Amino acid sequence: MSAERDIKFTAADFRRLRQMLYQRVGISLNDSKSHMAYSRLAKRVRQLGFRQFSDYLDLLDGSAETEEWQHFVNALTTNLTAFFREPHHFDLLRLHAMERAGQDRLYRVWSSAVSTGEEAYSIAMTLLSLPQLNRQRLEVVASDIDTRVLSHAADGVYDAERTRTLDTALLKRYFLRGVGRNAGKVRIRKELREHLSFYQFNLVAEPWPDMGRFDVIFCRNVLIYFDKPTQAAILQRFARCLQPDGLLFLGHSENIMHLTDAFQSCGRTAYRLLGQDARE
Ligand SMILES: C[S@@+](CC[C@H](N)C(=O)[O-])C[C@H]1O[C@@H](n2cnc3c(N)ncnc32)[C@H](O)[C@@H]1O
Structure with missing residues (x-):
């Protein structure tokens, strides 16, 4: 056994882990992700004093809402993102918001x-x-x-x-440059930060708490990890959370047209909510 694989991890362990992740988070890992799962969790399994993954999975199975479950989920998500990723969505957002600038209520995204x-701060800057x-x-x-x-x-x-790719005016306006031991870092300024609120939210958990209606929903580069029935169920729920004519933005490789009749395409991976009467 290599040093890297000092914790016993069998194909059956991977299947079990995959099922547990799917049930809780909706993420479907394919067979090629076995090594990734091992490398992301082995350190934790070792820290807990286990010599085999099956003991760790037993621990999780025996507990409902423990911190360990959160650790498990955090370790297995993929979090790649960037400021103004897929910039065409921010152009559409700008137009949509401008059309509603005079409305007598919050514009909510x-x-x-x-x-x-990065995505949420890019929305607020826009x-x-x-x-x-x-x-x-x-x-x-x-x-x-x-x-x-x-x-x-x-x-x-x-x-x-x-x-690095942000223009200088945005950098000056919304970021503080770190000095001393914070050199090489930037911090979002309060005037941008105060427009945002943060919540833990599981898109596959039932039921969703009532968060009111939104003008725009960004759900980018996450549906791709879910199977089709899970994607379809989430889209149904998004439709119920959007204002009439609200927009939904998805990631670059996510296409939903065969999964729902609630939305109409209105640009590259951009969708507009259809009124009830327009749905088939
Ligand atoms: C690749 S990142 C996408 C970030 C950003 N939306 C973007 O496109 O740049 C995917 C994010 O989805 C989150 N995620 C995965 N499963 C989720 C679930 N069931 N509910 C909510 N978020 C989830 C992950 O934690 C991760 O941060």
């Missing part, structure tokens, strides 16, 4: 798999750049199942390298 926060939009009437709700990335998002501290 939900970043529903926000990871470390909306705050619109002089027509009353900044008091703007709310960005950011959620993720992974508590580790959520806490990073709420802190709003990033390696400066991650903001």
